[in-house]
Amino acid sequence: MKKIVFLLFPLGLTAQVGIGTANPQATLHVAGNSSTIRIESLNAVNSPAFNDGIKPAHAFVTASGDVTLNPSSENEIGPGGIIAPINFLFTDNNFIPNGVANRGLIVNNPTASTTATGLISKVNFSAAATALIEVKYSISVLLSSTDLNVSLTPFNDISARIYKIYFCIDINNDGLDATELSKKYGLNAQNYSSDNQGILGYTYTNGHGYTTIPSGNHSLHFFAETIDGVSKFTSAGFGGAEDLLRIRIYN
Incomplete structure (x- = not known):
């Protein structure tokens, strides 16, 4: 019983x-x-917009004490609250090809011009919703007075060079239009000058930029620009020794 x-x-x-x-x-x-x-109710099946099932999702507590993945706004109807979860999209320790002999992606500035610009990397990414994107990069740079595709030669012309690194954002990954190309994010520059006897070695540039993007598939286009004097030749290799890209998104 x-x-x-x-x-x-x-x-x-x-x-x-x-x-x-x-x-x-x-x-x-x-x-x-x-x-x-x-x-x-907060797992990847029931809340896929905020829990991708790969990385831990941030949890929030509403004014009623409910635990949720959706950051609440003032009237507790999200998303779009004051606090937003951070999603680390990825970290890439080699987003630029090392190239021949670790000289990186090479941009040559011939004697006939004083400026030269080249695309050094393109990185695709996706956003599940309208969000703030933050991009940090670190890139090594190698400068030579001869074409790095052929040889590596120090400067001895008692002259100065400037190189710049920045990225543009291609919304919807359908090709950079004029407006997208005009917006340069994370712009950073360094100056190199030589006496009558130059030296060889890597320099390092760090940059950081952020903006708001819509949902969808997008891409980052990293550019490098060199500036030198009249009748001067400059060969610059980007990302040969080390390069790091970190993207995180707040949504």
């Missing part, structure tokens, strides 16, 4: 519940070094 036991508690009783502990220290205390709490 089965026995049914009824537990009666007086109304208004305040108690602490412990899971894995006989001495709870909070209203709900889950003990154990590996203990977890599962809320299936």
